[in-house]
Amino acid sequence: MIESFKQLEQLASDRDLAEVFLETDEQEHGIPGDQILEALRKRRQVMRECVERGKGGGTSMGKLVGNEAKLLNEAFRSGKTFLDPLTIKAELYALSVMGENSRMGVIVAAPTAGAGGVVPGMLLALEEERHIDTERTVRALVVAGGIGSIIALSANISGAAGGCQNEVGVASSMGAGAVAYMMGGNTHQSIHAAALALKNTLGLVCDPVGGLVEVPCVKRNALFAVHGLTAAQLAMAGVDSVIPMDEIVEAMVRIGRALPRGLKETAEGGLATTLTGCEIGQRLKDEANQRRAERAAERERVAKERKSGSTLS
Amino acid sequence: MGPVMVGPSSSHTAGTARLGRVAREILDEDPTTVRFFLNPPLAATYRGHGSDFALVGGAIGLNVDDPRIPEALRIAEQIGVEVEFHDEDLGDVHPNTVRIEIEGKGRKAEIVGSSIGGGVIEVFKINGFQARFKGDSPTLLLFYRDRPGMISEVTKIIAQEAINIASLSCSRKQRGKDAFMQIDVDSPISEEALARIGAIKEMKDARYLDRIP
Numbered sequence: 001m002i003e004s005f006k007q008l009e010q011l012a013s014d015r016d017l018a019e020v021f022l023e024t025d026e027q028e029h030g031i032p033g034d035q036i037l038e039a040l041r042k043r044r045q046v047m048r049e050c051v052e053r054g055k056g057g058g059t060s061m062g063k064l065v066g067n068e069a070k071l072l073n074e075a076f077r078s079g080k081t082f083l084d085p086l087t088i089k090a091e092l093y094a095l096s097v098m099g100e101n102s103r104m105g106v107i108v109a110a111p112t113a114g115a116g117g118v119v120p121g122m123l124l125a126l127e128e129e130r131h132i133d134t135e136r137t138v139r140a141l142v143v144a145g146g147i148g149s150i151i152a153l154s155a156n157i158s159g160a161a162g163g164c165q166n167e168v169g170v171a172s173s174m175g176a177g178a179v180a181y182m183m184g185g186n187t188h189q190s191i192h193a194a195a196l197a198l199k200n201t202l203g204l205v206c207d208p209v210g211g212l213v214e215v216p217c218v219k220r221n222a223l224f225a226v227h228g229l230t231a232a233q234l235a236m237a238g239v240d241s242v243i244p245m246d247e248i249v250e251a252m253v254r255i256g257r258a259l260p261r262g263l264k265e266t267a268e269g270g271l272a273t274t275l276t277g278c279e280i281g282q283r284l285k286d287e288a289n290q291r292r293a294e295r296a297a298e299r300e301r302v303a304k305e306r307k308s309g310s311t312l313s
Numbered sequence: 314m315g316p317v318m319v320g321p322s323s324s325h326t327a328g329t330a331r332l333g334r335v336a337r338e339i340l341d342e343d344p345t346t347v348r349f350f351l352n353p354p355l356a357a358t359y360r361g362h363g364s365d366f367a368l369v370g371g372a373i374g375l376n377v378d379d380p381r382i383p384e385a386l387r388i389a390e391q392i393g394v395e396v397e398f399h400d401e402d403l404g405d406v407h408p409n410t411v412r413i414e415i416e417g418k419g420r421k422a423e424i425v426g427s428s429i430g431g432g433v434i435e436v437f438k439i440n441g442f443q444a445r446f447k448g449d450s451p452t453l454l455l456f457y458r459d460r461p462g463m464i465s466e467v468t469k470i471i472a473q474e475a476i477n478i479a480s481l482s483c484s485r486k487q488r489g490k491d492a493f494m495q496i497d498v499d500s501p502i503s504e505e506a507l508a509r510i511g512a513i514k515e516m517k518d519a520r521y522l523d524r525i526p
Contacts, residue, residue: 040314046317061363102320102321103320104319104321104382104383106320106378107318107319107320108314108316109314109318109323109431110314110315111430111431112430112431113315113321113326114323116315116320116323141314145314152431152433156429158323158428158429158431160354160407160409161407161408161429161430166430167430208358211357261354261408264354264408265354265358266354266357266408288360
């Protein structure tokens with residue numbers, strides 16, 4: 001088992017990073033490398049389909065979000081955007097996935113659902129814009145997963161455990177390492193891309209409005225997909241993180257512990273308790289109570305009908 | 314990388330669906346009643362994240378990527394499964410922890426487990442016994458009366474099958490009384506071997522669970 005990024009760098013310094021992760025998995029779990037690659041081919045395909053469906057927009061379960069991808073896509077297609085296509089597609093694809101997620105569509109947890117737009121946003125945009133072979137993207141997913149699993153040895157990957165740094169932060173870190181790999185970076189560069197991305201998300205709290213994975217989650221995925229790309233760019237130019245990746249993960253765990261409960265997914269702090277956040281939260285509660293009351297009334301009506309039906313017969 | 318799943322939250326939908334599924338698999342028959350006792354942080358957020366659909370979906374045997382998960386509450390009602398949700402302070406545990414009581418026509422089971430993110434779960438109580446079940450490998454769950462020699466008899470049968478044991482742990486309520494053994498194995502166990510383990514003296518129930526998808 002690869003227990004730290006330090007060990008990973010020693011083990012894989014002059015080797016293909018995906019190959020090293022595949023070998024370790026085979027030794028540890030007895031799952032052959034081609035089986036893992038096949039599973040990840042399917043994941044890439046699900047991500048791709050999810051992006052296509054999501055571009056069209058729609059309404060989320062809580063009705064707070066839904067048309068972000070559609071709006072950006074329309075602006076992009078009609079030449080009204082001002083950023084470069086790679087950046088826009090990274091945002092667009094992340095928004096598409098998160099839109100689908102907020103409608104309970106089928107997505108790939110990467111590493112979680114609430115942060116599931118970041119990795120496909122980065123990787124699929126890069127694949128398309130830099131004409132990278134899909135098989136290389138599949139191998140980059142091995143790298144992303146490998147990075148995530150080393151982080152997960154010391155940290156719980158959930159907003160409830162440590163805030164959004166543990167979700168979107170980790171996703172952008174995994175994605176940054178994978179992007180460096182796709183661009184031909186070596187192991188050192190992948191690790192430092194991951195480190196730069198994670199380091200600069202530390203302290204990010206999880207404060208979803210109304211407790212839904214909608215605000216700020218959907219747009220945050222888009223912004224942090226771009227964040228991850230910029231981290232990979234720095235690492236590819238030779239910029240290193242001064243603080244080693246293993247120590248950044250330790251810092252993340254400590255910060256997560258120090259965060260108050262209200263900022264760890266409970267919707268009892270931060271954006272969730274702003275004036276607007278509270279109004280939305282209350283509306284959602286009222287609507288849910290009304291639906292429950294209606295369902296109860298419906299059940300009662302059906303039961304009554306059955307009863308009167310049986311008396312008649 | 315995490316699982317292919319139905320949104321919106323891997324802790325609240327994928328992990329919880331798997332926890333529901335574990336309860337269903339341990340019960341090993343169609344459930345008639347399922348009661349979920351949610352730890353306060355989970356109780357505060359579960360509806361918005363679809364955990365209610367997911368827990369119920371798992372408990373009626375759906376996989377995490379099954380598109381019927383959002384309909385699970387309705388399906389449960391149609392097939393006559395009674396579902397209850399309660400709040401319960403489960404103590405010093407991961408925020409997203411749930412206790413599940415599940416009953417069928419002939420049996421019942423209880424688990425306590427956490428959904429720790431990315432669809433990963435940790436079940437740490439099974440039918441009142443300490444456990445550490447993650448559902449990521451084939452596992453034997455054995456309920457028996459504590460007595461000397463039990464471990465060696467069980468492991469002998471597993472060895473004869475040429476199956477490697479990844480880990481083994483036991484717990485018991487009291488010396489010589491009800492005990493529990495969990496054995497994670499590297500490859501599936503045959504029906505025949507399971508029957509032989511089930512026939513060991515003082516073995517009350519031998520259950521085999523495959524990986525929980």
